[in-house]
Ligand SMILES: CC(=O)CC(=O)SCCNC(=O)CCNC(=O)[C@H](O)C(C)(C)COP(=O)(O)OP(=O)(O)OC[C@H]1O[C@@H](n2cnc3c(N)ncnc32)[C@H](O)[C@@H]1OP(=O)(O)O
């Protein structure tokens with residue numbers, strides 16, 4: 108009798124928890140956003156979210172990195188404001204101040220997620236590190252919090268599997284530079300709930316971006332087309348069929364791209380391009396689109412990662 112009562116109670120409690128949890132997760136209006144990783148993408152996402160009235164917490168591993176990120180956000184806002192408030196610089200200064208006030212920083216990810224509606228990870232392109240992060244934050248974040256990844260190439264479902272909330276995990280793939288690029292790929296896995304997808308779509312619209320829906324397939328839409336193109340440019344150069352300068356000029360003037368493939372690779376980060384292609388090659392070793400490049404491997408081994416390290420295919424000044 109007691110066993111029946113207790114098992115009924117357990118069932119009843121489970122049902123209450125389920126209905127409570129589904130009512131909590133429905134229609135999450137995203138106000139508080141935690142961004143993990145204050146590199147070029149995380150800082151850009153933080154800037155855009157803060158500029159559109161969201162309360163943002165930016166997390167990275169050291170205070171120095173976070174200081175650099177905040178400096179970068181301020182510099183980028185100055186560029187935005189120059190255009191937007193060209194007739195009224197004082198309002199531009201006020202805008203920058205307000206946006207900066209919407210961003211706080213911390214090196215403590217556990218504390219950062221306690222009031223978060225959405226966590227966006229923009230850390231290094233490495234599955235194990237992303238899974239460890241999601242698994243850890245899953246225990247710290249409220250029930251309703253949505254977890255999103257800005258990964259360029261890794262399966263969102265593998266990251267979601269490290270959490271107890273795969274229905275509240277999805278992809279939000281932004282483009283570099285985030286303040287300028289209008290697109291966000293919103294990625295749903297087979298476990299992402301329709302409510303989560305809707306919340307993510309609404310969030311991207313609230314940021315003033317245009318979303319497209321993507322399946323959780325390698326590279327989603329843009330990178331599946333763009334990264335093989337960049338790698339093909341590299342191989343063309345390695346075969347001695349064109350200098351990097353000429354290839355860049357050719358694609359800008361002949362195909363209307365704003366940057367040539369070498370300029371763009373430096374802009375994205377050569378480490379990121381290598382992480383992406385190495386990962387895809389592991390899965391499809393015979394696919395010629397994912398063939399390695401000795402030149403790319405050499406530059407990354409030398410720490411020449413592109414614009415962010417001031418040298419890649421080209422040299423840059425600060
Ligand atoms: C790897 C992945 O997973 C996915 C990816 O992101 S792939 C990469 C996708 N990105 C691209 O393909 C970028 C291609 N490049 C471009 O679109 C352009 O070169 C660019 C927008 C980056 C810069 O434009 P540009 O005309 O070459 O240079 P520039 O004159 O310096 O900038 C143009 C405007 O953008 C603004 N701008 C550029 N970067 C900015 C930033 N980070 N913040 C704010 N404003 C910025 C400039 O202030 C300038 O504004 P005005 O027109 O008012 O002067």
Ligand SMILES: NC(=O)C1=CN([C@@H]2O[C@H](COP(=O)(O)OP(=O)(O)OC[C@H]3O[C@@H](n4cnc5c(N)ncnc54)[C@H](O)[C@@H]3O)[C@@H](O)[C@H]2O)C=CC1
Pocket residue numbers: 143144145146147148149166167168172228229230231232233236240257258259260280281282283374375376379415
């Ligand atoms: N660079 C690009 O053009 C694009 C990159 N992406 C993706 O965005 C992610 C980030 O890329 P970038 O910003 O370019 O890299 P980045 O190297 O500029 O920045 C990564 C940041 O994450 C921090 N970090 C690493 N591990 C961390 C951890 N465990 N906790 C907190 N912070 C941590 C690093 O200190 C660094 O500041 C990657 O997954 C990348 O594939 C997506 C779209 C475009």
